[in-house]
Amino acid sequence: MTDSPLSSLSSAIAGVVATAAPAVVSVYSHRSRASGFVLKPGFVVTADEALADEGEVSIKLADGTARPATIAGRDHTTDVALLKADTSDLTPIKLSTTVPTLGALSPVVAAAHGMPTALLGTVSLVGGAWRSMRGGDIDARIELDLRLRHGHQGGLALDPSGAAFGMPVLGPRRVLVIPTATIARVAARLETHGRIARGYLGVGLQPVELDDGMGAMVMSVDKSGPSAAAGMRQGDVIVGWNNEKLTGVRSLLRTLGPESVGTVAEITARRGGEPVSFKVTIGERPRA
Known part of the structure; x- marks a missing residue:
């Protein structure tokens, strides 16, 4: 029996989610919960806005185990925070430099209590570089049409091919995506200097x-x-x-x-x- 178009689409979405899920973790800080992803061995990226300003930080894995983390650096102007943690048995995500197509389906992989979660949205806006209200330089304006909870911030936004093009965060009345070009640039600076000079x-x-x-x-x-x-x-x-x-x-x-x-x-x-x-x-x- 031939699979229906809907069944084929569902399988394709599940496939790209399964590929990205091993890189995603939950981030715990004080009373705040967020998602994060392994950028490279020993380092996790999460959304700065969802990270508490005080208290201990930890990451939680899909098997329920928690591991301590420290803040390597954070930049509130681009909403990028970098954590140091033991990620020896986790798979780093390969970031794509491509910008998604307007109207494309976009699976989002986040985490809740360490377990991977999946959402599906549409790329509702694609534009050029812009400056955030806090003065950060963002390499592309990307918005998603989907319901993003606070704890989903810091996850991965994927294009239909499964390429990770950014990190979804909550903006004023919309869901924004911090593009991979911004993440890579800011994270490299945070790893070296701990902050972005202004x-x-x-x-x-x-x-x-x-x-x-x-x-x-x-x-x-x-x-x-x-x-x-x-x-x-x-x-x-x-x-x-x-x-x-x-x-x-x-x-x-x-x-x-x-x-x-x-x-x-x-x-x-x-x-x-x-x-x-x-x-x-x-x-x-x-x-x-």
Whole structure:
């Protein structure tokens, strides 16, 4: 008897889930539960948002055993956290650099109490690189149409061929996928440095509309920060950045990525209506 198309589809989905499941674990931290996956021997990736801020961390396997884990590093701006744990008998997942097709079916493999769980959704949006609300650079905008519980965050999103293209997380009113390119880049940095450095000016800024464009008013100044050292004061209005006219506060903040730390920014501003300029050596944002 020939299998029906629905039966063939079901078998295909079950097959790709079974291939990815050995890499997936549950992550326990304080009262929080999440999923995670083995990126490489000794290291597990999970969703930073689902990881508690304090308390012991452990991973739980499908056979019910728990193993202690330590936080190698976490980056709240991209929602990627890296754990160190004994994964000697677990299979690392091979991440794919491909971006899924809009409308494609996407199985998600997560874990509950260590046991693999499976969900099925649709790729509802595919777009270019974007910046998260917390300032993280995400390599592609991918959204899924499915119901994702808190504990499913940190699992694996698969394309119809079974390739893992990212980690599903809960965004504002939608399910987002942190793509593999972002995970690989951030995890490598976390393994080496424990955190992702971010540029720091040491000022609080408020957008203001000027007669000849947009500006950023300095509302507060960290007395020990880079801007204070350069002579910037509360009430100054930034109008230019590295010989370019300022287009807004967000555009300024976008320049403060990891590569900006230690560079010198030439800032033009107005103080009481008079032009002033500063050379600010961008610092590293202090740990929260």
